[in-house]
Amino acid sequence: MTSVSDLLNLLILEKISETEFNGVSKTIGSPIVFGGQVLAQALNAASRTITNDRILHSMHSYFLEAGNLELPITYNVSVVRDGGSFSVRRVTAHQKERTIFILSASFHKKEEGYDHQIPMKPDLKQPEELLGWTDILQKFGDFLPKSLKAFFEIDRPIEFKPTEIVNPLDKKDVPPFSDVWFKLKGDAKNIDLATKQQILTYISDYNILGSTLYPHASKAHWGNTQTASLDHSMWYFRDFDFDDWLLYSMESPSASSARGFARGNIFTRDGKLVASVAQEGLMRPIVK
Template sequence: MEPHTGGATTPDSAPTLRMTRMLDLEQLEVELFRGFGVERSPMRVFGGVVAAQSLVAAGRTVPAGRLVHSLHAYFLRPGDPSVPIVYRVDPIRDGGSFTTRRVTAQQHGEAIFTLSASFHTPEDGFTHQLPRLDAPSPEDLPVTPGSMDDADELSRRWYSTLPERHPFEFRFDGELPRLATGRGERVAPRQRFWLRSREPLPDDPLLHRCAATYASDMLLLSSSLGLHGTTLDSRDLQFASLDHAVWFHGPFRADEWLYYDQEGTWAGGGRALCRGRMFNRAGALVVSVVQEGLIRQRPRVE
């Protein structure tokens, strides 16, 4: 197995976002937290940051020994990267084996994001999974995709800024749909890649699930656009994550390689539905994701 050195797989001259800093929330009261660590953000806070920090806040109020197994969230307003985000936790229920929490993320006196999460005491039960992992190992994939050499300027710039925007390293399995779009081609709405945190993470299982929650929002909506000849940074496209659901199926580490298989399964009415599955190196399905997002066409501004 390739050792984890913590190095970025894309140009490392730019400042990078640190996962551990992003997930380190300040506790203001028993059920009130404040998030920091959003470095080098664009005009709005990346949705994965708010989702991951919301799950940290929820998890910090849960009885010991209970692990998050699902979350359901709505993106309500764009986050302002210039100010902290306050997370208010509502302790909905503590049952015999399940705990439910609701989190509201706020800025400027308004809710920007809501999350409901369920935690479960681990127990034995029936086991099966479909489908199985069918992918090359990350070591068999290039650090920089060869297809990037012939990519259009917009795609090369997008790829070169990945270390600034996300605290993960990547190995892409096949050509990304956006590269075909740059050549004027239309391809199937699917993309696949290995990912892992650029820095080693503590052993706390909650932090690994929070890191995977961040990762679950990465590139997912873009998987819907291969058939339509456009990309998320096109001037004639307005996009946003609307609602997001994640299920956690078993133990994993986000600082070890996970294979993320993404599909855009439906589009219509200015929206798209995308599905994702994360597998660990052993082929176990460890995370399932579903997201609906806005992909609204608008008149091109010259």
């Protein structure tokens, strides 16, 4: 995938019935289905059963089994409730007889109310000042670990620019914080809000678990640690556009019992808080 049009083709599912949909998979460099893809496809399925113009405001999900890239994924939607203000949907994802993922999503009618938000970090470097993943590959590719270089070599519909580059060869513990600018490649205009939320959810599964490894970087890295997303929750606050860079500001408050917890906030460049994310992931040391 190289552009937003490729990503849209991946996320918009084939309709089998009013509550059943099929999706296919594209690798992002790992041998299993990317969690962000399953999240976004499940939301696409859920949103297509909403007929009252309600807007997605939160979702909560669990990854149960690794997805097979070669098999289609079937999404079954249960209409849990259509109340006076909120509609709730439950989505179950299957490959053959295996349930690999479950998600609950809540949609809210448009209402006016009080409004506040936390501010974006001040004085961050702007995207124009930073190297993207493509730039990092071109500049440092010969010095990167083989697995990391292979990951960077995959074509993606998103460009990422971290405000600080953590050198994996330094083997030095660093604070559990990360700020990454991101932008879609290609024409991202005239996308409806539901689809923008699905794309944002896809992107939200990138980078976030990295902050859980940073405080242990002197001994832990992607090569000697078994990692996997266990759950993923997201809250959607305000409309936005993909015509400029957005900032994903992440932190890891805790790691224990072979699990790491991370959370993040997504802002527009001018500081509008668009969404918040929380995820717990497996981070099990590999004993050889």
